[in-house]
Amino acid sequence: MVPAYESVFGKAKGMVFPRIVLVGHGVLDELATTCRRFDFPDRGVVITGPKTAELAGRRATTILQEGGFQASMVIAHEANEAEVDRVADEVRTAHAEFLIGAGGGSKIDITKVVAARLHIPFVSLPTSAAHDGISSPRASLHGASSIVSTEGAVPIGVVADTQLIVQAPFRLLASGCADVISNLTATLDWRLAVRLRNEEYSSTAVALSEYAAQEIMDHASSIKPNLEESVWIAIRPILVAGIAMSVAGSSRPCSGSEHLFSHALDRVSERPSLHGEQCGVGAIMMMYLHGGDWKHLKNALLTIGAPTTARELGVRSDEVVKALVMAHSIRPDRYTILGDNGLTREAAERLATVTGVIG
Numbered sequence: 001m002v003p004a005y006e007s008v009f010g011k012a013k014g015m016v017f018p019r020i021v022l023v024g025h026g027v028l029d030e031l032a033t034t035c036r037r038f039d040f041p042d043r044g045v046v047i048t049g050p051k052t053a054e055l056a057g058r059r060a061t062t063i064l065q066e067g068g069f070q071a072s073m074v075i076a077h078e079a080n081e082a083e084v085d086r087v088a089d090e091v092r093t094a095h096a097e098f099l100i101g102a103g104g105g106s107k108i109d110i111t112k113v114v115a116a117r118l119h120i121p122f123v124s125l126p127t128s129a130a131h132d133g134i135s136s137p138r139a140s141l142h143g144a145s146s147i148v149s150t151e152g153a154v155p156i157g158v159v160a161d162t163q164l165i166v167q168a169p170f171r172l173l174a175s176g177c178a179d180v181i182s183n184l185t186a187t188l189d190w191r192l193a194v195r196l197r198n199e200e201y202s203s204t205a206v207a208l209s210e211y212a213a214q215e216i217m218d219h220a221s222s223i224k225p226n227l228e229e230s231v232w233i234a235i236r237p238i239l240v241a242g243i244a245m246s247v248a249g250s251s252r253p254c255s256g257s258e259h260l261f262s263h264a265l266d267r268v269s270e271r272p273s274l275h276g277e278q279c280g281v282g283a284i285m286m287m288y289l290h291g292g293d294w295k296h297l298k299n300a301l302l303t304i305g306a307p308t309t310a311r312e313l314g315v316r317s318d319e320v321v322k323a324l325v326m327a328h329s330i331r332p333d334r335y336t337i338l339g340d341n342g343l344t345r346e347a348a349e350r351l352a353t354v355t356g357v358i359g
């Protein structure tokens with residue numbers, strides 16, 4: 001017989017979070033100690049890129065070795081299925097029982113997927129913060145014609161060294177900030193989907209997502225190039241956005257119509273720009289459609305130095321219009337302000353013009 005309480009309340013949900021998050025000046029030095037706190041076995045592999053190896057990968061490997069681990073380094077290249085397979089083979093050959101993803105977004109994405117497939121834990125060691133994927137379970141891999149979002153593992157730890165991240169081009173940090181600011185339209189889209197589609201909702205995930213965006217907006221004037229404090233200000237909301245996605249169990253709190261626009265632009269543009277930059281520009285336009293304060297959002301992006309126009313993104317006006325018209329069809333299950341049928345060409349042109357994105 002089913003106990004009475006089960007018929008009354010049958011909800012269940014799993015959430016996976018990083019267990020240790022270290023943020024600050026020189027925290028890379030704590031890598032081996034952090035791995036010890038996780039009781040990692042002896043063998044580990046540091047997955048890094050050709051450039052980030054010099055910046056962080058090699059040092060991370062040495063720090064682990066000095067901390068008594070048998071660590072080796074694998075250089076990864078473009079994030080795609082073939083590369084994930086190759087790296088996974090190397091990790092197997094090395095008999096690694098834990099991984100460190102030391103690099104920008106794509107190297108961390110490869111590590112996430114390899115860790116998930118081999119069922120071993122990993123620590124995220126970002127050398128830049130160009131988007132909110134540092135602590136999230138989603139990874140982007142390059143497919144044959146487009147970028148596909150894949151399930152990866154959530155890092156068990158995050159070691160975000162501000163001294164390291166400040167050395168990355170400022171454009172990347174500004175892009176990460178724009179990605180988080182774009183949460184503001186993502187959560188509006190989610191609320192809309194709740195009202196129109198009775199979609200499952202998490203007020204905790206929304207609170208975290210909006211808090212992260214608000215933190216960046218409020219501190220926009222303090223986020224500047226070559227200033228380590230800027231990384232300190234920006235990195236925490238970027239990590240919180242990842243946590244919001246873990247709470248929701250999906251990218252919903254941080255990805256709405258503005259992300260659909262960015263994905264569409266990736267498909268139609270000859271030279272797509274950075275993910276976060278495109279989402280920021282998308283958020284200006286989607287905020288206009290929601291009837292919200294799009295000028296305030298645009299000003300925050302301008303203050304940080306993130307793109308607000310097609311020209312600054314390095315894409316053509318007709319590509320922006322095309323992407324706007326196509327955006328609703330990218331992911332039909334994700335209901336947004338673009339509705340089921342999306343924008344007409346005329347409406348898209350008008351939207352991009354009124355918000356100053358093209359013109």
Ligand SMILES: [Zn+2]
Nearest residue numbers: 131132179279
């Ligand atoms: Zn994003």
